[in-house]
Amino acid sequence: MIPYPPSYNKRPSVNRNDENQTKNHKTISVVGTGSIQVPPDVATVIIGVVTQDKDLQRAQAENTKQSNNVIKALNNIGIENEDIQTINYSVNINYDYINGKQKFRNYEVKHILQVTIKDINQVGEVYDVSIRNGANIEGGVTFSLSNEKYYYDKTLDLAVKDSVRKANNVASSLSTKVNNIPLSIKETSFGQSQVYPTNYAYKNNAPPIQSGLIEISAQVNATFEII
Numbered sequence: 001m002i003p004y005p006p007s008y009n010k011r012p013s014v015n016r017n018d019e020n021q022t023k024n025h026k027t028i029s030v031v032g033t034g035s036i037q038v039p040p041d042v043a044t045v046i047i048g049v050v051t052q053d054k055d056l057q058r059a060q061a062e063n064t065k066q067s068n069n070v071i072k073a074l075n076n077i078g079i080e081n082e083d084i085q086t087i088n089y090s091v092n093i094n095y096d097y098i099n100g101k102q103k104f105r106n107y108e109v110k111h112i113l114q115v116t117i118k119d120i121n122q123v124g125e126v127y128d129v130s131i132r133n134g135a136n137i138e139g140g141v142t143f144s145l146s147n148e149k150y151y152y153d154k155t156l157d158l159a160v161k162d163s164v165r166k167a168n169n170v171a172s173s174l175s176t177k178v179n180n181i182p183l184s185i186k187e188t189s190f191g192q193s194q195v196y197p198t199n200y201a202y203k204n205n206a207p208p209i210q211s212g213l214i215e216i217s218a219q220v221n222a223t224f225e226i227i
Contacts, residue, residue, distance in 0.1 A: 020180045026226040028178055031188075032163025034155045035217040043120045043211070044145050045086075045140030048112035053112040056091070056107045063109040070113070073133040077125060079115060088112035106120030112139070118146075123209040134209050143211050152190065156217040160185065163222035171226065178224040 048068045053059035071084055087111070094105040115130075117123055123141060128136075145151060164180050171178045193215050 004028045013210055025183060026133045027223050028167050028185060029162050029221065029223045029225060030166040030170065032159040032166060033217065034160075034162055034219075035211040035215055036151055036155050036158070036160025037215045038145060038151050039072040040120060040143035040145055040211055040214050041118075043117040043142045043201040044142045044144065045115045045117060045121045045123065045126055045130075046090075046112065046141075047115060047127070048139070049108060049134055050078050050108060050137055052101070052106045052108045054104075054106045056109075059090070059109045059131075063111055067113070067212070068113045069129050069133045070135050070151045073129045074115065074126065077122065077129055078119075079117070079122075079126065083116040083118070085116075086111065086112045091187070096209045112137075120209075121209050123211070127209075130162075141209060143214065145214060145216075148192075151216045152218065153189070155216045156171040156187065156220070157217040159220045163220055166225075167222065171224075179227050180224070182222040182224050185220055185222040187218065188221050189217075189219040191215075193217075 047070070049063055049070065051059050051063040051066065053062065071081070074084060075081065088110065090110045092108045092110070095104045096105045096110050115126060117126055120143065125140070163182070163185070167182075168177045168180070
């Protein structure tokens, strides 16, 4: 599974009638599912700069210099400042322990950046450029969809149609029929996962990055009246 690029707020359940209204009907209840596999169109890369020195000011100055070099290099390949965000900046003291005694080693300054890439073909290039210009740590890449709701709505439509198909199949096996408009229908789950890799993002000598596909799925519980 991959993390959800931002958390998705499930829409409220849709019910034509409450449970009391279905008591007077003979009904069939089914679970409808739907899924769509979509290539991602947005990537988020975590990179950073760590510097160490016995003098705090020198450690900070060097970190600022390298971080600015990384940001400038990203700007030069088309990554806008609005798509580069500092998500962590910290200063720590490192110690060595000799014969059970704590001894000061140096200061460590860490600056972590989150880079949003709107052209996933640039993912490998972003890594390559960042590393060549001072980045020395990375936190991985996450792929996502810029218009997730659009694909979820299509998936939900498939889940509803699947519930109608299943209800009719059950009714047919019982030699009866159902009203295709459900008495009640409720969204019960939303899911997202990354499936087998299909695409590679690369340019020149940049490292190949497998983007894969993102699978969007939906599930509904539906109750149909036997007619």
